[in-house]
Amino acid sequence: MRSAMTWMQRTALAATIAAFGVSGAVAADTKPKGEPIKVGILHSLSGTMAISETTLKDAMLMLIDEQNKKGGLLGRPLEPVVVDPASNWPLFAEKARELISQDKVAAVFGCWTSVSRKSVLPVFKELDSILFYPVQYEGEESERNVFYTGAAPNQQAIPAVDYLMNEGVKRWVLEGTDYVYPRTTNKILEAYLKSKGVAAEDIKVNYTPFGFSDWQTEVSAIKDFGSAGKKTAVVSTVNGDANVPFYKELANQGVSAEDIPVVAFSVGEEELAGIDTSPLVGHLAAWNYFESIDTPQNDDFIAKWHKFIGNDKRVTNDPMEAHYIGFNMWVKAVEKAGTTDPDKVIDAMIGVSVPNLTGGYSTMMPNHHITKPVFIGEIQDDGQFQVVWQTPGLVPGDAWSDYLPESKPLISDWRKPMSCGNFNTATGKCGGAGAEKAAAN
Amino acid sequence: MMRLVRQFLVFLLIALILPIGAYAQSSDPAALIQSFGGKQSFDDTEAVVKKLAAAGDPQVARALNALSKGDLVYRKSDNQVFIASGRGTVDLFDPLTGTKVGEAASRDFSKVRVKNSIRRAVTDALGSLTLRSPDPNTRMAAAGTLFSTATPEAMKTLDAAIAAETVPAIKTKLEEARAAAVLKSDEPAAAKVEAVKTLAGKGDRETLAMIRGVAATSKDAQLKQAATTAAVSIENTIATWTILQNVWYGLSLGSVLLLAAIGLAITFGVMGVINMAHGEMVMLGAYTTFVVQELIRTHAPGLFEVSLAIALPLAFLVSGAVGLVMERCLIRFLYGRPLETLLATFGVSLILQQAVRTIFGPSNREVGNPDFMSGAFDIGLMSVTWNRLWIIVFALVVFVALLALLNKTALGLQMRAVTQNRKMAAAMGIRTPWVDAMTFALGSGIAGIAGVALSQIDNVSPNLGQGYIIDSFMVVVFGGVGNLWGTLVGAMSLGVVNKFLEPYAGAVLGKIVVLVLIILFIQKRPRGLFAQKGRFVDA
Amino acid sequence: MVEHDDMREPLGQDGIAPGASPDDVAAGPSSDPAKADTISSVVSPHPYAAEMRRRRLAAEAQGRARRETLLYLDGVTKSFDGFKAINNLSLVIERGEMRAIIGPNGAGKTTMMDIITGKTRPDRGAVYFNGAVDLTKHDEAAIASMGIGRKFQKPTVFESHTVEDNIRLSLAGPRSVVEALVHRKSTAERERIAEILATIRLTDKRRTFAANLSHGQKQWLEIGMLLAQDPELLLVDEPVAGMTDAETVETARLLREIAATRSVVVVEHDMSFVRELSVKVTCLHEGSVLSEGTLEAVSNDPKVIEVYLGR
């Protein structure tokens, strides 16, 4: 009896109704009939992370729009439900709960920072829903309810270091923002470099706070470190906002890519849009996608994006491609399972293979990470990247790094009968959280 | 004596052989340049560069430069190589002679792709090729490059160049490069001691690494001694310059803090309004700069160099106008209730942020540095970047102008009168509401000006202001509310302390220490560094 | 005075040890430091010893003198940013005395009050209460608890509280936070409050919020709050500023009533009010005492006339 709703339910549902109204406008011109399938979009539209995440919200709206034009999914229209977690981590959890419990979305595409993902994880596990996480991250995680479409460290950091070693770099500055992604990546890189015979005194690790803007001391320290007569490179895991002042200071202090190249894992087309890149030509970034990559799929994607957003100066970037891959994988898995029921879709996801934008196919692996090519690009003066190197084949994402002692024995396989995100090959047991799930199945 | 003779003989021999060798290897430079054409791997391109360098013809410098800058293109149809400039329709130049050979559509051409290692090869090649260039600056740059790349084989070339060089500064550089080459060679120890002595005068970190290497590996006692002594003296020099460098960085950070805080010193310090939207005033100034540059880019590209000068008054007006509206519509109802002003202005700051996000989008906007704000120059071992220098100068100019405005103009007099005794000022016929509005607009306008400067070193995004608001309050409170000099001294001392802590404690811990110091300092002097004194001051 | 010459008091205690030994109380209030000076300089040949001795004797003499006083200020100096608000001020208030202090603006009246009540520390000089307590060593709360009440120039009462609560908070008693938390109203307290309300003529306003009182009533409430503290000394700063003539008369009566049981220092501009009080008057000028005596004597003092009327 819906007529007898309590005030509480009614007020809580007010949000749904309004969200329905907002998204109804988007879905208005769709042909498919039937009750819409709701897709949650959980990206910050305000606060510090809005700078990166808003684009992803728009990209998702475009993908859903495209899918509806193609006839929707299972003959039903898709309906996006957009919420704003406002760069506030507990709010991410609250909004995730709202999307799943109240809006009954079939899957959620969202999060950017590691902490936002960590914050929503328990919610997705508890309510047994699906999250597609599109950003490169530190690894060391494999959850049944999460699909990681961004790069794991072995799909970004290690190939980048390999490339630089080939270029003759002997001395390394690992410069990062002080949070988990840089910390873990640098731990992995340190172990990797040492395994390749780099001496401890040739590695310098330094961390700065979030949003750091006065880079004079750090850049000058990099210059000093680089003047020891050996070829030096900087591996930057500096986060979002701090990058612009970092690069501006590099340019001003005359650190050129020829002398000390900087390879970044968090700087893409979107971040460079805020900088005059002519002094930065030659600095590097490692990604699984660049806007400049010349393939028909990519051209098509860029054209659609420009049309959708109504501005042909807006760039595309790697996390957008990750959402593109993730969304298409989900669509395919739902079609394969014939339902949006999360449990069935989760099982159907493994092995699904969809074209990526760089001319190949990406496959969802049993550890819920995907296979991707890795590209090293050099910054050009037009704010784009020119690919200077790429991995010969696809690199499968590795949830558990082989270069950290504790995670070395762990593997992840969500197929039955193992169904475990952290199977310990040393003890032969599924450790920790996975145990409960495995027992439940 | 023997050494000299032997050196001479070797020199003679090489002087004879070198040209022959060079000619023996060389093919026609024009043909070599043409081999850049067509799709080829980076390694192929690099090999061509090496060949061109070996050919030793200074004429190829033009083509190499163009290659490094990405201006070297080849025609897709026949792989012929040109230097191109312009977009859309490009002008084509002969890569060897530089004469214009025609125009064409850019889509018919492909860039010769380069990467860092190729650029480096080009730089190295240009180093030896341009050592005899008629342009002193080019020679200077070449000598600089040779210092780090010089091999023992380059010594002869350097000797020749030294002999021919007339400019003393370049000559010194060349001699240093030669000394570096000597240290790498198997010259006798005595020659190396000389080289170490030459290098001791240069005294930078690169030299230090080189000399330390000699000190560590040399078996000759005398050389070891000389190298050790030189290393110590260089270390001392570096230590002194490091201190100076830190002071400079500190002043530079201080000037940024000063710029961010000085508007607040008016609105908060003089008027007592806790303006949480202050950071957003700074942000508006930065966005004004962006809009100005954007208009200039599309309508009058020639004005780019003066874009900041145009943006300054506009930023002042924009932020000032927003401040005026805020004061008239909001703050004037809240005088005497500072904590409620805090809430209301916090609300305004949210609105302004979201407004900017809605209008300009959430991502960073590009604000370019004009040429005079780009690059750096060296004083001794200290590298001074132009943008930081100009920002320090600018911050001081703003400070002095504001001081003059407060102390020398009628408006300043009225402002001080109103803040000291509102009733009395009103009784004297001063229109206090007008003065309030003007004061607030002034403070906001100055924040806008600060935004123009900060757009040169920081992100231009809706979050720009948030990053500065807390620091600004710290500066004003630390310096002493209501005292501009306090703000100046507060900003500069916080900057310097921060920068001295940073190398030891790291950026994060350094900042924490500074905050704790401020807290402790306020316990000691509850009214800040430059407290207003007198018996009328009461809590 | 000479009979005390042989007392070997350590020099370091000079000027500090007020009333250290009870047998000193014998000394009379007539001690004159100047006289001690003359005598001691005759007795002692060595200049340094003489100086020390002179100082010691002077200090002792002062100690004895001060012991009889309620409030004792000697050579007090305080400057703000170079401006001497108080300059070598010396002032003595006897027990049970009521004193009016007059002086033009900037004469240092308020700063003097600040120093007595511990708000401001003097740069130099001695301030003693009850002859024994060095006030410069205590803060406002301690001084208030000792029995010095102060009324501000601008009436300062707790506007969000009722008249009754204003008095209740001021009642003499323990001043600890815990006591206040577990405090329970008692009959004695209620009676005492009623008594004070009667004295300050606010009985029928006891439940009115202080914010709703008239200016004059606030002045009285503030005086009532001082009375509730049961002080030995009341410092009253311009109690009748802004009052009507009738209120002024009433206030004068109130103050005289209070002065019957305790000492009162009134700082005032209003000469008619001072006349109404008819007590000894001290005129301050530029931070020190210009003239002292009856109002008659003071107002006829040529120095005072010059200060007030200008040259």
Next chain:
Amino acid sequence: MIIARFLGPRVWILVGLILAAAVLVPLANLALPPGHPLHMPSYLVPLFGKYVTYALLALALDLVWGYVGILSLGHGAFFALGGYAMGMYLMRQIGSRGVYGNPILPDFMVFLNWKALPWYWSGFDAFWFAALMVMLVPGLLAFVFGFFAFRSRVTGVYLSIITQAMTYALLLAFFRNDMGFGGNNGLTDFKDILGFPIQAAATRAGLFSASCIALAIGVLLVGWITRSKLGKLMIAVRDAESRTRFIGWRPEDVKLFAFTVSAVMAGIAGALYVPQVGIINPSEFAPVNSIEVVVWAAVGGRGTLIGPILGALLVNYGKTVFTAIAPDSWLFVLGGLFVFVTLVLPRGIVGTIDHGWDAWRARRRSAAKEKGESGDGDGSILPHPAE
């Protein structure tokens, strides 16, 4: 009962309402079947639980701001410290169920190669110890900070700014991974509390009830304090600090007491908040969060017991709704609300209603009076008391 006499009927109604919620919400969630019209959906329970802990935080702030006049812009720090203490307990409860299966070390320490648990983590495996720390750590910080600040007579905006500096410094400190609190990611992935699985509906309901009870106790405590003589003294300190000094009180003691009690309350709120939202990380220290708490209290009406609670509930509920229905423009609404409240309702919602009610009563009374007698004595000379 002493308390009963002190507290007015309004406080009891408030406490009754809170306790009713503590019983009814879990009942509506657990006892009623999902189809029932009065059923409370599970996802709303932790959401409302979160609001209740915010309400307790706002009440704690109100004790110092509304009653003593200390505007603390750092109360989020006490909240977060309490939360971290609870988070540390919850982390230890994970035991070997972490992803690496390490029985002692939390996951973030394992993959950052920590070899042993830092000393300051010891003891947190026991609930009583964690519960003690929840109160002790914020209380001690507030006591030490307040002791120096109030003794030095740091007041007004200076105090506000240094409390902000305090929380900002803690924010930066907790961001540091070297601190051993999980850096930016903080503490998360909790499994159970006191042996109950943290995600179970019953545990959620229990936590909600616990939050309500804590809030009710908070209301009683604040009610008791503010209606005692000490409470009157607090208001006296707020309105005329120097006057209290000159009648012999030490305002610094009063402030220190209120500040410390308030910090402990904030710590408890934080401790209840963490298991309900499932994460604690340094962003809770962000100065903006502390400012938001001030906003709740201001919107509801400071200096009242109901105001901050109402404010916290309303603003947060509004935030929940608007971030969903107007994700692109809810900041306009929120910002506009702050401006509106300060301009139009400077006393907050409750304060405005109270004020209006008082004014209405006063008008009625004076109207009644005018009918009876010719005038009241305001401003005129009082009759001379008989001698």
